[in-house]
Amino acid sequence: MKQLYYDVKKCLGCRSCEIACAVAHSESKELLKALKEEIKSLPRKQVLFSKNNNYPVSCRNCKEPKCVQACMAVALRYDVKLGIVEHDQKRCVGCWMCVMSCPYGAIRPNIKTKAPLRCDKCIDKDEPSCLKACPTKAIIWQEEKVEKI
Amino acid sequence: MKEYLIIGNSAAGIAAIESIRALDASSRITVISDEDYPAYCRCLISYYLAGDVKEDAILYRPESFYKENNVELLINKKVSRVDPKKNRVICEDKSQFNYDSLLIATGAHPRLPEIKGIKKKGVFLLRTIKDAKDIQDQLLINPAVCVIGGGLVGLRAAYALKKRKIDVKVVIKSKQVLSQMLDEKGAGIVQKRLEVNGVDMYMGQDVVEIIGEGDIRAVKLDSGRAFECSLIVVGRGVEPNIDVAKDTEIKIDKGICVDNRMQTSVANVFSAGDVCESFDLTLGRPSMNTLWAIAVEQGEVAGANMAGVGTVYGGSLAMNTTDFFGLPVLSLGKHNVTGDDRDCEELSVIDDKRSLYKKVILKDNRVVGSVLIGDIKSGGVLLRLIREKLDVSGFKDRLLQEDFGYPDILDMVTDREQMYIG
Numbered sequence: 419m420k421q422l423y424y425d426v427k428k429c430l431g432c433r434s435c436e437i438a439c440a441v442a443h444s445e446s447k448e449l450l451k452a453l454k455e456e457i458k459s460l461p462r463k464q465v466l467f468s469k470n471n472n473y474p475v476s477c478r479n480c481k482e483p484k485c486v487q488a489c490m491a492v493a494l495r496y497d498v499k500l501g502i503v504e505h506d507q508k509r510c511v512g513c514w515m516c517v518m519s520c521p522y523g524a525i526r527p528n529i530k531t532k533a534p535l536r537c538d539k540c541i542d543k544d545e546p547s548c549l550k551a552c553p554t555k556a557i558i559w560q561e562e563k564v565e566k567i
Numbered sequence: 568m569k570e571y572l573i574i575g576n577s578a579a580g581i582a583a584i585e586s587i588r589a590l591d592a593s594s595r596i597t598v599i600s601d602e603d604y605p606a607y608c609r610c611l612i613s614y615y616l617a618g619d620v621k622e623d624a625i626l627y628r629p630e631s632f633y634k635e636n637n638v639e640l641l642i643n644k645k646v647s648r649v650d651p652k653k654n655r656v657i658c659e660d661k662s663q664f665n666y667d668s669l670l671i672a673t674g675a676h677p678r679l680p681e682i683k684g685i686k687k688k689g690v691f692l693l694r695t696i697k698d699a700k701d702i703q704d705q706l707l708i709n710p711a712v713c714v715i716g717g718g719l720v721g722l723r724a725a726y727a728l729k730k731r732k733i734d735v736k737v738v739i740k741s742k743q744v745l746s747q748m749l750d751e752k753g754a755g756i757v758q759k760r761l762e763v764n765g766v767d768m769y770m771g772q773d774v775v776e777i778i779g780e781g782d783i784r785a786v787k788l789d790s791g792r793a794f795e796c797s798l799i800v801v802g803r804g805v806e807p808n809i810d811v812a813k814d815t816e817i818k819i820d821k822g823i824c825v826d827n828r829m830q831t832s833v834a835n836v837f838s839a840g841d842v843c844e845s846f847d848l849t850l851g852r853p854s855m856n857t858l859w860a861i862a863v864e865q866g867e868v869a870g871a872n873m874a875g876v877g878t879v880y881g882g883s884l885a886m887n888t889t890d891f892f893g894l895p896v897l898s899l900g901k902h903n904v905t906g907d908d909r910d911c912e913e914l915s916v917i918d919d920k921r922s923l924y925k926k927v928i929l930k931d932n933r934v935v936g937s938v939l940i941g942d943i944k945s946g947g948v949l950l951r952l953i954r955e956k957l958d959v960s961g962f963k964d965r966l967l968q969e970d971f972g973y974p975d976i977l978d979m980v981t982d983r984e985q986m987y988i989g
Contacts, residue, residue, distance in 0.1 A: 421986075422986070423985075423986055423987075423988055424986060424987050424988065425988045425989045426987050426988065426989045427988075427989035428989070464972075466970050466972045466973070466974045466975075467970065467974070468965075468972075468974035468975045468977075469974075469975075471974070473972075473973070473974035473977075473987060475972055475973055475974065478986060487860065487863050487864065487867075488859070488860035488863070490578075490608055490609075490610040490611065490859040490860070491608050491610070491611055491614075491620070491624075492608065492627060492628075508624065509620070509624050511611060511614045511619055511620060512890050513610065513888065513889060513890065514888040514889070514890060514895055514897065514943060514946075515859070515860055515888060517888065517895075517897070517943055517944060517946055517947060518860075518886060518888045518897055518899075518943070518946045518947060518950060519860060519947060519950070520947035521947060521948075521950075521951045521980075522947065522948075522973045523944065523945055523946075523947040523948035523951075523972045523973045524947075524973065525944075525947065526944045527890075527895055527943060527944065529890075529893050529895060530893075532890070558988070563985060
């Protein structure tokens with residue numbers, strides 16, 4: 419299962435990944451058009467600065483997701499095959515239990531659409547859109563590291 | 568083969584089933600429910616009433632769940648008592664069930680205040696799907712609604728009805744809304760949001776009489792005022808359904824007492840969810856913390872221990888989150904500093920124009936509570952700080968900043984960070 423990793427020493431905090439993410443999840447999939455869409459597409463990733471480093475923060479699609487456990491509407495579900503937490507907008511009521519339960523603070527509420535903003539690994543594409551957008555190759559898309567016990 | 572018996576078919580009961588089945592595929596599991604519905608998302612009933620979700624989206628598990636998990640579900644059956652000495656459960660219809668391992672996940676029921684006329688036709692509670700449907704049936708005649716209670720259930724009911732363009736007045740005994748969740752400042756912002764959206768609030772007043780012969784006509788308040796209404800929804804908090812364990816060896820305080828394995832004072836009897844009283848991380852003593860997500864966690868731990876795999880529950884705390892007309896609200900742990908905790912430190916930011924209010928309460932440089940309104944995205948990280956009791960003295964000034972987040976705490980947390988290299 420592929421996962422996103424970040425080389426924080428390389429991250430400049432330019433936020434190109436945020437823009438690419440927002441565009442990839444927009445209606446039009448084009449930057450200029452996306453800016454004019456009525457409901458603005460928001461990035462599912464956010465670069466936060468702390469202790470001299472930039473950290474792109476986004477949903478990790480945890481294998482034992484706290485958000486899925488906390489979801490009172492069964493709008494979040496872990497898909498073992500795809501290795502992602504899937505979100506069903508039809509069932510979601512925007513109660514924000516997922517925001518509260520995420521131990522990484524990686525889920526942000528989109529108040530307008532009443533949907534949680536979470537990384538879906540651009541599952542409908544070959545690879546996540548943020549990857550290509552990063553000018554310093556700080557974003558790494560690779561097979562998951564399995565911790566040796 | 569073991570005989571598992573679960574009383575209650577909601578968050579905790581279902582989590583326990585899944586937890587048991589992951590460890591024990593073959594033993595018998597029987598679930599007894601006093602409702603006439605398969606497991607559903609109880610917290611969605613106000614959204615159902617609002618018309619935000621349809622009935623088919625309210626089921627918590629597909630109808631095939633019980634068959635697939637080889638679970639016998641008995642609905643419309645009310646347990647009258649547990650006999651732990653004989654490992655037996657006795658139902659109101661006199662049927663009896665034996666068990667090797669029992670889970671009491673009976674939940675809670677709404678409190679009915681002592682008000683003259685409270686038993687009248689037209690007074691509704693909002694706890695079950697049946698309650699929501701009963702209220703819904705009345706909406707055809709375009710009622711004027713009085714909600715009694717300014718807690719989460721009362722306000723969600725008011726919000727739901729207002730969304731359906733129904734005239735709603737809320738009578739709140741306390742001087743603030745959501746007094747179990749918010750401080751005065753935060754409550755003021757929520758109240759304002761509801762008021763500008765057309766929900767009328769009667770603060771610091773209580774209903775003393777429900778007037779009307781046959782149909783409800785009006786309510787009378789202790790302030791001497793009265794107003795017309797034809798339907799009443801009561802949201803005055805809940806009480807745990809402890810009756811099944813009363814006068815038995817199972818220890819009860821406010822709720823059914825459990826240890827960190829969700830085991831009661833009787834070795835093969837467990838309890839989880841709204842009915843149990845578990846260790847509260849922020850209070851340092853047992854407390855009742857009723858929340859869907861907590862019930863799921865507890866049910867999962869109870870199930871594993873029932874199946875003989877020792878699992879420890881980290882403890883609960885008061886927490887909740889919701890949204891009123893686009894205003895997100897989140898509360899964790901302690902939300903008020905009272906006279907007893909003089910050693911607590913409060914940090915807050917407020918921006919009335921943006922309906923933004925964020926507060927953290929610290930004790931010995933550890934976060935013990937928080938109220939977030941308008942901007943709740945740091946709620947998950949703050950919850951982690953509370954749970955892991957991390958020392959925040961090095962970055963106190965960061966806690967309420969807009970860009971505060973996981974990177975600020977990643978070198979302190981207990982699990983090893985793998986996503987970030989370098």
